[in-house]
Amino acid sequence: MPLNARVTGYGSVASPGLSTGATGSDSAPLLIPQPEPPPQWQPLTKEELEVAAGGAGWRRARHYLVLLFWLTWLAMLATAIAVIVMSPRPVETPLKWWQKTLFYRLERDVLTEKQADASEGVDALGEHLQYLKSLGIGALILEGQFEKKASHLTLNGTKRFGPQIDNLLAESVKADFKVLLDVCDLDLMGPQNADKTSNLSAKEHYALRIWLEQGVAGFVICDTDAAYSEKTLLEWKGVFxxxxxxxxxxxxxxxETKEVPPAVKFFSHINITLVDAFMRSLLPSSxxxxxAKEVAEAIETHLQTGEDEIWLSWTVGGKASRHLMKLLLVLVMTLPGSPVVWLDEDIDQAQNVSLNVGSSHGDPNKSPELYKDEGKKHSASALFTTLSHTRARExxxxxxxxxxxxFNSSSSNSTLPFRPSSPILAFLRTWGCVQFLVLLNIGSKPHALAPxxxxxxxxAGVFVANTGMARLGSTTLDTLELRxxxxxxxxLFEAGSYS
Known part of the structure; x- marks a missing residue:
C-alpha cells in the first residue's frame, strides 16, 4: 500500500459543522487552545486613591464629619444625664411609727373576765395579739376601758378591768404592739382643774408616768376635752x-367630735401642732x-378637701349597710394617713374559721348555709390581709x-358632683412611676367606665384587691364594669410594660 494512501477513519477527525472540501484535507486540531489569564488585582496607588475619593479636600471633610458625629453623640449623652439628674424624683419621707402603722380599735368586750382569771386566759390574749399581728395590725386603741366619772387616769376607775389591761400591756410588749388609751370624755383635769389655764397637778403627772412606765404608747383625747389646751399638751409633751x-x-x-368643718378647725386652734395625729371619721354620726347617697356625699366631701397640716388617721365612724362597710374598709386602707379599723366578727373569727374549714371539709352533717358563711368570712379576712400587706410594702x-x-365635673347644679344615677368615686395614689387607682361604686347598680x-x-392594670376578692389578673379600664x-x-401600668 502506498504511504500516502488515504484510509478513512484514521488520523483525522472531520470538523463538525463544516463540509469537507474538494481535496478532503480540512481537519480539526486535536488540542484546544487555553484562554488568556485575567489580569491580577493590584492596590491603588496614593494618587489613584485621592482621585477616587475626590481629592484632599474631601478627606478633610470626612474628618470633620466624624468629629461632628462624636461631638453630637457626647452632647446627647450629657443632655440625657442632665435630664435624669435634674428631673424631680420622689423623695422618701421618713415616717414615724404611727404614720406607717395600722391601728385597731379594741373595745372592752374583747377583754372578758375569762381572759384575766387564769394563765390560759393570758395565753388566749397573747394568741389573739399574734393573730392581729398576722393581719398586719401594729397598734391597739383601747376604748371604753375607763369609767367616765373616773379622773386623773388612776386605776381606781378600772377596778373591774384593771387586771385585763395590765395583762394586755404585758402581752403587747412581748408581741411588739403599740397600745394607746382612749380617754375621751373623761374628766382628766379634775373638778379643781377644770379651767384650761390651770396646770396639771401632781396626780396627773403621776398617772401619766404610771401608764407610760407600763408601756402605753400614747393617749387619744377628744377636741371637747379640757385637756385639749396648749398649756396641758405642753406639759404632756414634757412628760412624754x-x-x-x-x-x-x-x-x-x-x-374629732365637733360638727365643725375641718378647715375651720385646723386653722382656729394654735395648739393643733402639739397633737401628733388627728382621727377623723369618714361618715357623720347617725x-x-x-x-348610699349620704355615704357618697360624705366621702366626696373628704376626697375634695385639700391636704391638712397634721397627720390624719381615718376611721369609718358612722353607720352604713354591711355591703358598704367593705367598701369603706378599702377606702380607709388606701387614703393618705393611718387607718383606724374595727374588725367585725367575719374577720375577728377568721382564725377559728380556717381551722374549722380544714377539719370539717366534706362533712355531710354540715349545712350548706354554714359553708356559705365560712366562705364569706374567709373572703373578708383575705380582703383585710391583702389590703394591710399591700399598704405596708407599697x-x-x-x-x-x-x-x-x-366623674361629673361639669355638673353646676350642686357644689357636689354626685348624681344618684352615677355614684362612682375615684382617686389616684402616685409615687414615681407607680400608680394605684381606687374605684368606688356606692350605688346598687353596675356601672361601666366611660371610654x-x-x-x-x-x-392597662392588674387587680390588687376588691370587696368580693373575686377579681384576679390583668384588666383594662375600657372594659371594666364595677359591680x-x-x-x-x-x-396601673403602661401597655406592654410591667411595674
Whole structure:
C-alpha cells in the first residue's frame, strides 16, 4: 500500500459543522487552545486613591464629619444625664411609727373576765395579739376601758378591768404592739382643774408616768376635752420626752367630735401642732343607717378637701349597710394617713374559721348555709390581709401623692358632683412611676367606665384587691364594669410594660 494512501477513519477527525472540501484535507486540531489569564488585582496607588475619593479636600471633610458625629453623640449623652439628674424624683419621707402603722380599735368586750382569771386566759390574749399581728395590725386603741366619772387616769376607775389591761400591756410588749388609751370624755383635769389655764397637778403627772412606765404608747383625747389646751399638751409633751425614744415615741391623738368643718378647725386652734395625729371619721354620726347617697356625699366631701397640716388617721365612724362597710374598709386602707379599723366578727373569727374549714371539709352533717358563711368570712379576712400587706410594702399607698378624679365635673347644679344615677368615686395614689387607682361604686347598680374618662391614665392594670376578692389578673379600664357596692384597687401600668 502506498504511504500516502488515504484510509478513512484514521488520523483525522472531520470538523463538525463544516463540509469537507474538494481535496478532503480540512481537519480539526486535536488540542484546544487555553484562554488568556485575567489580569491580577493590584492596590491603588496614593494618587489613584485621592482621585477616587475626590481629592484632599474631601478627606478633610470626612474628618470633620466624624468629629461632628462624636461631638453630637457626647452632647446627647450629657443632655440625657442632665435630664435624669435634674428631673424631680420622689423623695422618701421618713415616717414615724404611727404614720406607717395600722391601728385597731379594741373595745372592752374583747377583754372578758375569762381572759384575766387564769394563765390560759393570758395565753388566749397573747394568741389573739399574734393573730392581729398576722393581719398586719401594729397598734391597739383601747376604748371604753375607763369609767367616765373616773379622773386623773388612776386605776381606781378600772377596778373591774384593771387586771385585763395590765395583762394586755404585758402581752403587747412581748408581741411588739403599740397600745394607746382612749380617754375621751373623761374628766382628766379634775373638778379643781377644770379651767384650761390651770396646770396639771401632781396626780396627773403621776398617772401619766404610771401608764407610760407600763408601756402605753400614747393617749387619744377628744377636741371637747379640757385637756385639749396648749398649756396641758405642753406639759404632756414634757412628760412624754422622758419616756420617748427614736423607735418608741409617745404620741397624743386627737379625735374629732365637733360638727365643725375641718378647715375651720385646723386653722382656729394654735395648739393643733402639739397633737401628733388627728382621727377623723369618714361618715357623720347617725342613729340610723346612712343611705348610699349620704355615704357618697360624705366621702366626696373628704376626697375634695385639700391636704391638712397634721397627720390624719381615718376611721369609718358612722353607720352604713354591711355591703358598704367593705367598701369603706378599702377606702380607709388606701387614703393618705393611718387607718383606724374595727374588725367585725367575719374577720375577728377568721382564725377559728380556717381551722374549722380544714377539719370539717366534706362533712355531710354540715349545712350548706354554714359553708356559705365560712366562705364569706374567709373572703373578708383575705380582703383585710391583702389590703394591710399591700399598704405596708407599697410606697405609693404609704406616702404617695393623692389625686381626686371626678366623674361629673361639669355638673353646676350642686357644689357636689354626685348624681344618684352615677355614684362612682375615684382617686389616684402616685409615687414615681407607680400608680394605684381606687374605684368606688356606692350605688346598687353596675356601672361601666366611660371610654373618655381620665384619658391621661394608663389603660392597662392588674387587680390588687376588691370587696368580693373575686377579681384576679390583668384588666383594662375600657372594659371594666364595677359591680354594685364594689370597691376596686388596681395597679396601673403602661401597655406592654410591667411595674
Amino acid at each position: 420626752k422622758e419616756f420617748s425614744s427614736t423607735d418608741n415615741e409617745r404620741i397624743v391623738m386627737l379625735k 342613729q340610723h343607717l346612712l343611705s 410606697e405609693a399607698l404609704l406616702f404617695g401623692s393623692f389625686t381626686y378624679l371626678p 373618655t374618662w381620665a384619658p391621661h391614665l394608663p389603660k 354594685p357596692h364594689e370597691a376596686i384597687l388596681i395597679k
